[in-house]
Amino acid sequence: MDTLDYLFQGFGTALIWYNIAFAFVGVLIGTAVGVLPGIGPMSGVALLIPVTASITSGLPPEQAATSAIILLAGVYYGAMYGGSTTSILLNTPGESSSVVTTLDGYQMAKKGRAGSALSIAAIGSFVAGIVTLVALIALAKPLSAVALKFGPAEYFSLMLLGLGAVSGLAGKSVTKALIMTICGLLLGTIGIDSVSGIARFTFDVPWLYQGIEFLTIAVGLFALGEVFKTILEKEDDDVHIAKINNLLPSKNELKESAGPIARGSVLGFFVGILPGAGATLASFFSYILEKKISKNPSKFGTGSIAGVAAPESANNAASGGAMIPLLTLGIPGSGTTAILMGALMMYNVQPGPLLFEDHPQVAWGLIASMFIGNLMLLILNLPLVKVFAKIIQTPKQFLIPIIIAISIFGVYAVQVSTYDLLLLLGCGIFGYFLSKNDYPIAPLVLGLVLGPMVENNLRRALTISNGDFSVFLTRPISLAFLLITLLWLLIPFLLKRRGKEVIINVEG
Amino acid sequence: MDIKFDRIASVLFLAIGVLFIIGSRNLASSSYGSSVGPDIFPFILGALLVLLSIRLFYETVMTRNHQGEKEKLQYKPFLIIFVATLIYILTLETVGYVITTFIFLLVCFQTMERTKWVKSIIISACFSGLVYFLYVQVLKGTLPGWPIWF
Numbered sequence: 001m002d003t004l005d006y007l008f009q010g011f012g013t014a015l016i017w018y019n020i021a022f023a024f025v026g027v028l029i030g031t032a033v034g035v036l037p038g039i040g041p042m043s044g045v046a047l048l049i050p051v052t053a054s055i056t057s058g059l060p061p062e063q064a065a066t067s068a069i070i071l072l073a074g075v076y077y078g079a080m081y082g083g084s085t086t087s088i089l090l091n092t093p094g095e096s097s098s099v100v101t102t103l104d105g106y107q108m109a110k111k112g113r114a115g116s117a118l119s120i121a122a123i124g125s126f127v128a129g130i131v132t133l134v135a136l137i138a139l140a141k142p143l144s145a146v147a148l149k150f151g152p153a154e155y156f157s158l159m160l161l162g163l164g165a166v167s168g169l170a171g172k173s174v175t176k177a178l179i180m181t182i183c184g185l186l187l188g189t190i191g192i193d194s195v196s197g198i199a200r201f202t203f204d205v206p207w208l209y210q211g212i213e214f215l216t217i218a219v220g221l222f223a224l225g226e227v228f229k230t231i232l233e234k235e236d237d238d239v240h241i242a243k244i245n246n247l248l249p250s251k252n253e254l255k256e257s258a259g260p261i262a263r264g265s266v267l268g269f270f271v272g273i274l275p276g277a278g279a280t281l282a283s284f285f286s287y288i289l290e291k292k293i294s295k296n297p298s299k300f301g302t303g304s305i306a307g308v309a310a311p312e313s314a315n316n317a318a319s320g321g322a323m324i325p326l327l328t329l330g331i332p333g334s335g336t337t338a339i340l341m342g343a344l345m346m347y348n349v350q351p352g353p354l355l356f357e358d359h360p361q362v363a364w365g366l367i368a369s370m371f372i373g374n375l376m377l378l379i380l381n382l383p384l385v386k387v388f389a390k391i392i393q394t395p396k397q398f399l400i401p402i403i404i405a406i407s408i409f410g411v412y413a414v415q416v417s418t419y420d421l422l423l424l425l426g427c428g429i430f431g432y433f434l435s436k437n438d439y440p441i442a443p444l445v446l447g448l449v450l451g452p453m454v455e456n457n458l459r460r461a462l463t464i465s466n467g468d469f470s471v472f473l474t475r476p477i478s479l480a481f482l483l484i485t486l487l488w489l490l491i492p493f494l495l496k497r498r499g500k501e502v503i504i505n506v507e508g
Numbered sequence: 509m510d511i512k513f514d515r516i517a518s519v520l521f522l523a524i525g526v527l528f529i530i531g532s533r534n535l536a537s538s539s540y541g542s543s544v545g546p547d548i549f550p551f552i553l554g555a556l557l558v559l560l561s562i563r564l565f566y567e568t569v570m571t572r573n574h575q576g577e578k579e580k581l582q583y584k585p586f587l588i589i590f591v592a593t594l595i596y597i598l599t600l601e602t603v604g605y606v607i608t609t610f611i612f613l614l615v616c617f618q619t620m621e622r623t624k625w626v627k628s629i630i631i632s633a634c635f636s637g638l639v640y641f642l643y644v645q646v647l648k649g650t651l652p653g654w655p656i657w658f
Contacts, residue, residue, distance in 0.1 A: 054649050175564050179521055182557045186528055186550065193546040200546060201531050231589060231620075232581045282628040397624070398631055401616030404593060405609060409639055412600065413649055421597040425590075437513045455549040 003141055006356075010364025014372055017071055019365065022052075023373045026071035030078020031380065033095075035086055036389045039403070041079035042336045042442070043222035045072050047403070049343045050410025065347035066096035066362045070369040072343055073323070076336055077370065080279060080316045081377045082388065084121035088114055088308070089389055096280035097315040100287045104300060104307030116249040117308050120257050122381040123249075128265035129374035132320030134326030136327075137367060140356060143328040147353035152460035153471050157481035159454045162331040163446060164485035168492055169439035173287075178489075180439055181470065184447020185454065187212050194452065195459060207419045214342045214448050215414060219407050220424040221441045225431020227403050230396065232432070257309035261409040262291050268314030272321020275333030276488070282318035283311035320370070326351055327363060332449065335442025342449045343386055385503055511568050518565040525557030588619045604654040609636035 013019060033044035034492035052071050056064035060327025083098035085272045088105035101121070108117040150158065163185075167177040202208040249257075264286040290310040291300045300307050324329050330352025332338040344351050349359050356363045381388070411424050435441055465471035472478050565650040586636045596612040613632035618625075 011575050054643060054647055055509040057647060057649065173564075173567070175560055175567060179557065179560045179564065182560065183521075183524070186524070186553050186557065189550045189553070196546045198535060198546050200535060200550065201528070203615045228586065228590075232583070234582045234585075288627060343509055395621075397617055398628075400620060401589070401613050402631075402635060404589070404616065405613055405635065405639075407602075408593070408597065409605075409609075409643075413643065413651065416650065418597060418601060423599070429590075433513070437517070439517075458549060459544045462548070467544055 003137060006360055006364045007137060007368065009360065010368035011364075011371075013066060013361050013365035014368035019067055019369060020372065022067045022071040023453065024376055025072050026074020027078035027081075027373045027380065030075035031082035031085075031377065031388055032391050033075060033443045034082020034098075035388050036394070036399070037086060037092055037392075038390035039223070039226065041076050042339060043219075043226055044079060044217070045075050045336055045339050045343075046218040046407055047223050047410065048072060048075055049339070049346070050219075050408070050414045052343075053346065054333040054410075054413045060372070061347060062359060062361055065344065065349045065359070066313060066365045068347065069340065069344055069349075069362060069366050072340055073366060074338065074373045077316060077319045077373065078377060080319050080359050081122060081125050081381055081396040082311075083313050083315070084125070084308075085118065085385060086392060087390055088117045088121065089238070090371070090392065092138075097283050097318075099280070100311040101308055103287070104302070104304050107163065107301065107303035108305065108308065111303050113303065113305075116253050116305065118385050119249050119382055120253065120305055120309050121312040122378055122385075123254075124257065124261040124309045125316040125381075126374055126378040127261050128313035128317035129320060129370070129377075130267060132269045132272070132317045133367060133370055133374070136320060136324055139261075140325060140328055140367075142238045143324065144353035144356050147329050150353075150477070151475070152457040152464065153475050153478045154280065154481065156454060156456030156457040156461055157472055157478040157485070158329065159331060159450055159457065161481045161485045161488070162275045162325070162333060163443070163450065163454075165274070165488050166334065167276075167443045168488045169276040170443050172438045174489060174493060176439045177443050180434070180441065181447045182441040184444035184449075185451045187217070188448050188451020189455065195456065200360065207417065211419060212423075212448070213415060215346070215444065216411050216420045216424050216449060217427055218339055218342065220427025221431035221445065222436070223403060223407050224424065224428025224437060225441070227400055228428055228432040229436070230400055233281050253305050257305050260286075260306040260310035261313045263289060264310035264313030265317045267315075269321040272313070273324050273333075275325060277318075278334040278336075279315035282314040282321075286310040286314035292435055326354060327366075328353060330355070330453070332446060335434075335445055338442070338446040338449045342445075345449070405417050423482030511571065514564060514568045518568065519562045521561035521564070522558055525554045525561060528554035528557065534590050585619045589616050592616060592619070601652050602656055604656070605651050606640050606653055607655065609639070 004503040030041070030044065033039050033041060039047075049068075049072065056068050058278050059067060079095055080097065083093060083095040084101050084105065087093045087098040087101040090108050091102050091106040093099045093102055105117050105121070108114065163181050164264040167181045168174055170180075188211070190208055192199050192202075192209055199209060236309070267286045267289060268279075268282040271277050271285060272279070287300075287307060287310055290306050291297045294300065294304075294306065319336075322333050325333050326337045326341055330341070330350065332341045341351050344362075349355070349362055407424065408421060411420055431441060432454065461471055462469070472482060528550050532547040535545070535547040535550075576597060592612055592615045596608050599608050610632045613635060614628055617628040617632065640651065640653055644651050644653060
């Protein structure tokens with residue numbers, strides 16, 4: 001069967017009534033998550049894993065996995081749409097990838113052009129979403145075919161590359177990011193070793209035998225950590241929402257933004273594929289690019305429509321691009337995709353080159369549902385943007401405790417253990433202190449998810465080579481990956497040495 | 509950035525690294541049919557963590573202590589909510605989901621802001637009741653609903 005047949009089958013899966021409902025709920029919650037400052041896509045997805053797990057528990061395993069991932073991915077790309085709303089209307093980005101949008105978006109809103117800014121953002125996101133999906137479909141087969149040829153040594157080095165790239169770009173200090181990565185990997189070694197069956201670092205506590213559950217850690221560090229931050233650093237928020245008048249952009253504005261949208265989509269897609277670089281960097285780069293090639297760069301920052309169209313297309317394209325390494329190689333390039341991967345693994349679906357052969361329903365169903373989801377988002381966002389703008393006014397008094405309650409319910413529903421709840425609470429405290437002191441959390445979760453796979457591939461490679469470590473250096477592809485990892489970590493370091501500012505990728 | 513926090517953290521990470529090294533030394537060093545055992549990966553990681561924490565400590569020594577402005581933190585509501593969450597977790601299995609969730613939400617709503625009593629009560633009751641109903645009745649999940657002595 002060729003790709004198109006698979007795609008049609010995927011549409012068959014995605015168009016089952018409950019999968020449409022899941023996609024709809026996903027993008028709806030995603031938009032809300034994007035609008036609400038404080039909850040980013042990462043904590044949003046982490047919070048929803050247990051909820052989706054309990055909703056899908058009645059379905060057969062593979063269908064449950066498909067439906068769950070459709071919903072969770074919907075939250076992920078839906079947040080990219082929602083983030084622009086607050087940037088434009090309030091000058092406060094709902095999530096970090098929309099920071100650049102505030103520069104021109106808010107200026108446009110001030111001049112009474114909020115409506116066109118919002119609709120251009122939605123249209124740009126939609127176009128970018130479709131462009132990346134087409135690229136994803138085209139690249140999925142060849143990439144997984146290449147990845148299938150990899151041996152354990154190549155896989156090990158490739159995972160190191162993923163971890164190194166995320167650490168290199170994750171925070172102000174590479175040292176701290178690397179420490180967090182190692183901690184994540186170490187946490188992953190707790191429990192019964194899958195190869196030898198020996199219990200490691202469990203201290204004879206039965207609860208530790210099954211290992212530390214990634215879900216508990218992710219929800220605790222992201223969602224609860226963020227909640228504690230909001231409680232501790234209470235700000236009096238004056239909410240001034242700019243008025244939205246006419247929603248439809250003029251022909252002139254559409255013409256002006258066509259180029260930026262196209263360039264933003266392509267650029268964002270390629271930035272998204274790179275591990276470590278995500279939506280935030282993509283939006284930043286595309287803004288700079290537009291400013292460079294513009295005929296009058298002085299217009300940027302004063303309400304230029306290209307300054308909204310380009311970054312908003314780019315961040316959505318990047319979120320689609322980030323799905324490529326996840327689905328074809330099984331290597332998440334960012335915190336949010338790491339959480340998506342953890343979710344898939346909870347359903348016993350291993351992302352990677354075999355995903356398209358072993359679980360075509362999951363892979364193609366997800367891709368098809370992203371078409372549908374993007375269409376829903378476009379329809380949702382154009383007329384309903386005023387409703388979403390209202391979400392910003394949700395009082396924190398009610399929002400914060402309910403997030404805590406949902407985290408506790410979710411973790412308990414999946415784990416049924418008070419110990420996990422205590423760990424959750426502890427992680428919340430850690431999450432607050434770590435992120436307050438510039439210790440990025442995304443690498444830790446990435447390490448925890450990838451840890452067992454890194455270890456298995458390391459041991460398989462070493463077993464084949466009889467314990468000889470040079471196997472990683474003598475195989476050319478593996479050596480190339482290791483060299484890129486090294487460069488990735490060293491170049492930002494050297495740039496900093498020379499006093500240059502290094503852009504980092506912040507995830508929320 | 510708080511230099512003190514980084515310094516304490518670097519020492520703690522160092523300790524964790526050393527503990528993992530010691531811990532992995534106590535594991536069997538090889539598994540059947542392979543010279544590569546379960547100890548090698550945690551051992552390498554522990555060693556890396558030790559090196560990185562030394563590097564972090566070195567970085568804290570090198571940077572000047574530039575004092576950032578102290579933000580005012582809201583300790584009181586945080587402590588109340590933290591303790592409430594702890595009690596909620598510990599009593600969840602004995603007192604049951606519906607009652608504990610209701611009380612927990614009510615306490616937190618009122619800690620966040622001392623207004624809107626009626627609205628708080630309605631929202632907490634709706635949330636705890638709805639979650640319990642949907643999860644246990646509709647989705648047939650297991651959740652300790654009511655007190656065990658009930």
